[in-house]
Amino acid sequence: MDQRQKIDDLIQRYRSAYGVTSTEQTRGLPNEAFVSQTYFEEEQKRLFARSWVFAGTRSDVPEKGDIKPVSVGGRSLLIVRDQSNKVHVFNNVCRHRGAQLVTCELKGRRTITCPYHRWTYDLAGELRVRPHFEGHENHGNIEKEDRQKFGLLPVRFATWHDWIFINLDGKALEFDSFIEPIRSRYSGYPLENCHRGNVAFFEFQSNFKLVLDNWADNYHLFAVHPALDQTMANEDRKSLENVGPHAFCRYGFIGDSDTGIELTRGDVALPRAEGMSEAYQRSGGLGTIFPNIGLFASPTCFLFINMRPLAVDKCQMEVHFYYGSxxxxxxxxYAEARQALEAQWANLNEEDMTICHRTQVGRSCDDFDGGHFAPFWDLAQINLHRQWADAMVGEGLFSAVDQ
Ligand code: FES
Ligand SMILES: [Fe+2]
Structure with a gap:
């Protein structure tokens, strides 16, 4: 059996044993899903190609002529804003002999030129110049239809607010159907009036799935985040609710805090976004987007968090802070207020990093059986593990297996 078949076999055994059992009897994914290099590589190729996955933001390319290279699912891609202000996502590969085109962020460009033989594309992806194509100093013409035919390879993408999601295999269900269950939970939050401030990066020595598991875990606040625990209304303490492939819960704030996490805010309080619903004025919204995004809405700040897999036992948490104007x-x-808020998130992440790493180390125990979930708290985790498994074999919401 080759390595790929072994992964198929592992996942199919997991799905048939636990896919439809009760929440009490189900288990988390087997250890291999968190420690095996082969699993990691297959996951990049399968899960990250089949699902809609976050690739970057429109804020990353704010001006015409901006180009940003990104890597998703092991593929090198380009996010580009062309001269007519349109955003594109392309494969970062030259159509001639396959050289990677861009390796760093660029600004004010009208074209992209391959360093190898200087084929040159405009920012809408059309091939415009092929120097010496027909011999020394004989550049020839590029017929109109060839400009597209040999143009940059586009990637299927869609956006919600600032966020660009891609689907590499082009076969996932329509983006609106994918995103609507979670988007609708945030409909009272006026994201259109929000603006991105800082982006902070944290490196976790854990598999990205464990970090998202932890993000969707309301159970650990007692033990791991005592300060945050003081701000959360008791009646709202429960598992996140599964909404399609995603998860969400809303909770009220208590005590002195009217904004939850923002226990200290400096002298000047951050303003709230115009048009915020009553409900969001005094409550938070904790959510996930399958397969690797965390969300958190508080009255003065909306967090979009990408758990970017770096290795089987390592991921980078990329926290985008969106403020009310x-x-x-x-x-x-507002610098002091922002710093206070961002410092609190950094503290929380420090607390989570340690515990996430322990869940990673725990996966080296051969006798660990995936874990026994707590039905009151872990409904989101149960759903996540099943869906991560489904995506690996092309079932569920994902495209059919076609290998
Ligand atoms: S590989 Fe790009 S021009 Fe030849
Ligand atoms: Fe946490």
């Missing part, structure tokens, strides 16, 4: 996001007047 452009002023709130960039103005010096």
């Amino acid at each position: 452009k002023e709130a996001a960039v103005d010096d007047k």
Whole structure:
């Protein structure tokens, strides 16, 4: 049996043993899903190609002529804003002999030129120049239809707010159907009036699935985040609710805090976004987007968090902070308030890093059986593990297996 078949076999055994059992009897994914290099590689090729996955933001390419290379599912891609202000996602590969085109962020460009033989593309992806194509100093013409035919290879993508999601295999269900169950939970939050401030990075010595598991875990607040625990209304403490492939819960804030996490805010409080619903004025929204995104809405800040897999036992948490207005996001007047809020998230992440690493180390125990979930708290985890498994074999919401 080759390595790929072994993964298929492992997942099919997991699905048939636990896919439809009660929440009491189900188990988490087997250890291999968190420690095996082969599993990691297959997961990049399968899960990250079949699902809609986050690739970057429109804020990353704010001006015409901006180009940003990103890597998703082991593929090198480009996010580009062309001269007519349209955003594109392309494979970062030259159509001639396959050289990677861009390796760093670029600004103010009208074209992309391959360093190998200087084929040159415009930012809408059309091939415009092929120097010496027909001999020395004989560049020839590129027929109109060839500009597209040999143009940059586009990637299927869609956006919600600032966030660009891609589907590499082109076969996932329509993006609107995918995202609507979670998007609708945030409909009272006026994201359109929000503006991105800082992006913070944290390296976790754990598999990305364990970090998302932990993000969707309301059970660990007692033990791991005592300060945060003080801000959360008791009646709202339960598992996140599964909404399609995603998960969500709303909870009220208590005590002195009217904004949850923002226990200290400096002298000037951050303004709230215009148009916020009553419900979001005094409550938070904790969510996930399958397969690797965390969300958190508080009255003055919306967090979008990418758990980017770096290795089987390592991931980078990339935290995008969206504030209630452009002023709130960039103005010096609010710098202290932003720093206080962002420092609190950094503290929380420090607390989570340690515990996530322990769940990673725990997977080296051969006798660990995937874990026994707590039905009151872990409904989101149960759903996540099943879906991560489904995606590996092309079942569930994902495209059919076609290998
Ligand atoms: S590989 Fe790009 S121009 Fe030849
Ligand atoms: Fe946590």
